[in-house]
Amino acid sequence: MFKHLLVPTDGSVLSEKAIHMAVALAKENGATVTGVYMVRPFHMTIYSAEMVGYTEDEFQSADRERAEAYLTTVRNIASEAGVQCDTVAASGSHPFDAILDTAKQRDCDLIVMASHGHGGIRGLIIGSETQKVLTHSHLPVLVVRPSE
Template identity: 30%
Template sequence: MKKILVPTDFSKEAENALKVAAQLAKKYNSEIFLTHLLELPLSQVDALSSHSELPEAVFFMKLAHKKFEDVLARDYLKGIKVHENVDFNQSFSGISDTAKQNNVDLIIMGSHGATGFKEMFIGSNTEKVVRTSEVPVLVIKNEHLNFDINEFVFASDFKNDSKETYKQATEIAKAFDAKIHLLMVNTANNFTTTEKAKSRISDFIKGNDFTNYTINIYNDENVEKGILSFSHSINADLIGISTHGRQGIAHFLNGSISEDLVNHAKRPVITFKI
C-alpha cells in the first residue's frame, strides 16, 4: 500500500476520504496522489492542450490550484508526501487512467451515495470508478477519526468470483491485522444447503495461507440485504466484495451488487475487480 490515489472535488465527502488516506499513509509510509479532474467540453480541452489562453479553462485551473493549497495546508497531511494533480477528463475514466499511470495500489473515494432515479440512470462518479478500476477501491461515507479495521466481511458466491480477489482481500486484512468473515448469502431463488455452501467456500479458499477467518451462511430476501444485515449483526468495520465491471447494456440489465452496496451501505466498502 505504497501509493494511494484520492480523487477530490473538494467536498466534505472527499475530505473524509483524504483523512482516511492520510491515516493509512502515515501508518504504511505511503504517498498520496491527490487528483482533481476538470470536466470541460472536448473543444476547450483541445484548445488548452495547444497552449491557448482560453479564459474559462485557465480560470478553473487556477481555482483548482488555489483549493489545493488550502487542502495541503491541513494539519492531518503534515509529513506526508502528496502529489497534486489537475487534469481534464471525464471523472470516472480519468481516475482509472490516473491510477494506471501512477501504478497506485489503492483508490480511496468519498461518497454520499446515489438513490432512486439518479442511481438508476446516472449513478455517482464513485460507482463508475468502482465499475472501471483495475485496483481495489475503498469507498468512505463518513468521517473516521481512527480508521481501524478489525472485523472485515468478504461477501461472495464463492463460485463465479476470481480467487485473486480473495487474495487481495487477505492482503488488506493482514495490513490491518483484521479477521475476515467469509459470507455467502442464501436467497429463496438461489438456495444452497449449508453443507454445500461451506464446502464451496472451503474449496474457494484452499491454498491461501490466511487463517484468521470465519465461514458464514446467511439467509435473507436478497443478497444486498443479507450482506448489510450480517455486517450490522457483527458490527463490521469494512465490507469487501468483487465487481465484474459490467458496462453499457449489460450493466443496465444485470446491475451490480457491489455498486448497490457502494450506494446504500453506511459502512466503508472496498471493491475488487474480477
C-alpha cells in the first residue's frame, strides 16, 4: 500500500507518538520512513525565549544540535523495529513548506504527523502546521492526535 512515509518531528511527546505510528505502518507495509525536522531561520524579531542572547551562529548551532537529537530518535525507533529510515534536517521559513518539499523530493506517498489539537481562536492565532500541510498536500496525511 504505502512504500515511503514521511514523519516530521518537533521533539514533542506527541511527535514521538507519530513516529511510532509511522514506523508501525512502515513495518506492516514493508515501507521506508524519512524523518524530517526543520532547522529554523534566525530572525531579529524574537519569537522564542531561547533566541534571546544568541548570535545567529549560536542559534543555528543550537538548532542543528536539536535537529540531530530529534532525528536520532526517529532513526532509533525505526532501527528497533527493523524499518529502513533516513532523516533530513530541512531549512526554510515555514515548516509546512519544508515538510511538503521533503515529501516531494523523497518521493513519499504518505505523511504521518502530529497535531497538538489547538482549535478555535487559539488555533487561528498560533497557526497550525498540520492544518497547512493538510490544506496544501497532494499526498494523504495521517494525523496523530493527543489521547484524551
